[in-house]
Amino acid sequence: MPSRFRWMRLRPQETALLAITAVWGSTFLLVHWAMQHSGPWFFVGIRFLVAGVISVVIFRGALRGIRWPDIGAGVAIGVMIHLGYGLQTVGLQTIDSSTSAFITAMYVPLVPLAQWAVFRRRPPTMAFVGAGLAFVGLVLIAGPDAFALTLGSGEIVTMISTLPIAAEIILISLFAGRIDLGRITVVQLLTAGLLGLLTMPVVGESVPEFSWVWVGCAIGLGAASCLIQLTMNWAQKSVSPTRATIIYAGEPVWAAIVGRVAGERLPVTALLGGALVVVGILASELKLVRRRQRVAAASEPGTDSRE
Numbered sequence: 233m234p235s236r237f238r239w240m241r242l243r244p245q246e247t248a249l250l251a252i253t254a255v256w257g258s259t260f261l262l263v264h265w266a267m268q269h270s271g272p273w274f275f276v277g278i279r280f281l282v283a284g285v286i287s288v289v290i291f292r293g294a295l296r297g298i299r300w301p302d303i304g305a306g307v308a309i310g311v312m313i314h315l316g317y318g319l320q321t322v323g324l325q326t327i328d329s330s331t332s333a334f335i336t337a338m339y340v341p342l343v344p345l346a347q348w349a350v351f352r353r354r355p356p357t358m359a360f361v362g363a364g365l366a367f368v369g370l371v372l373i374a375g376p377d378a379f380a381l382t383l384g385s386g387e388i389v390t391m392i393s394t395l396p397i398a399a400e401i402i403l404i405s406l407f408a409g410r411i412d413l414g415r416i417t418v419v420q421l422l423t424a425g426l427l428g429l430l431t432m433p434v435v436g437e438s439v440p441e442f443s444w445v446w447v448g449c450a451i452g453l454g455a456a457s458c459l460i461q462l463t464m465n466w467a468q469k470s471v472s473p474t475r476a477t478i479i480y481a482g483e484p485v486w487a488a489i490v491g492r493v494a495g496e497r498l499p500v501t502a503l504l505g506g507a508l509v510v511v512g513i514l515a516s517e518l519k520l521v522r523r524r525q526r527v528a529a530a531s532e533p534g535t536d537s538r539e
Contacts, residue, residue, distance in 0.1 A: 257486025277428025282454025291414030306419025319393035326386035369508030
């Protein structure tokens with residue numbers, strides 16, 4: 233098979249990431265519904281505490297030998313989860329789930345830049361081209377007001393949330409293979425949940441009235457969050473951040489599909505913007521993968537790159 237098509241071969245880890253990306257994209261609508269009955273930081277706290285409790289039940293045996301490196305790595309990732317999901321949830325109070333998913337997709341072009349800073353490897357030019365396309369897509373998603381440089385608060389907060397989300401992916405890859413899978417999953421989920429609740433008094437948020445809507449969403453999303461984080465921790469031991477982000481690029485597409493099924497209707501310009509975001513992501517990340525494959529093939533003696 234030609235080398236340019238080798239990246240399409242999905243290993244079990246990549247197939248698992250593809251599956252959780254579909255789950256991830258579908259969660260935006262549930263969070264949007266929950267925001268009609270709960271404050272954002274309370275919901276994030278309960279959601280990840282539920283996920284943490286589930287992970288404790290699954291990995292209770294591994295916790296007996298927990299070490300400080302496990303705790304440190306888990307807390308670092310948990311802080312990024314708290315900031316990323318928390319700010320994203322704040323944004324979902326004023327924007328619909330499809331728009332939130334498309335804006336959140338901006339974290340994917342940020343990953344090569346974060347890798348440059350952490351691993352000292354400069355991304356190729358196409359990575360910056362992809363980021364530019366994604367920014368144009370973001371402007372179209374924001375609507376006509378964006379051309380007057382007036383983005384809404386929901387869009388701005390969601391944009392900021394992409395920074396810790398990108399950092400989360402980098403940190404998972406940084407610690408992958410060094411830390412016990414079960415322990416780091418438990419610590420990061422419980423950290424995100426506790427920080428969510430601790431943020432409430434800081435921002436003046438109160439406990440919401442009881443509603444089966446936020447209870448059901450918190451339990452469902454808690455289980456989904458446990459599955460998502462566990463799969464990311466496991467798969468990114470052997471899947472590079474760049475390769476993983478190509479797969480994660482499908483997240484806004486799944487969110488748009490679920491949103492449209494539920495009755496959300498984005499304007500044509502927003503759909504075009506979403507397409508540009510995805511194209512920008514794929515352009516930047518695909519170029520990185522193909523370049524690395526060519527370098528690897530050229531460095532192997534006796535290897536015919538046409539195979």
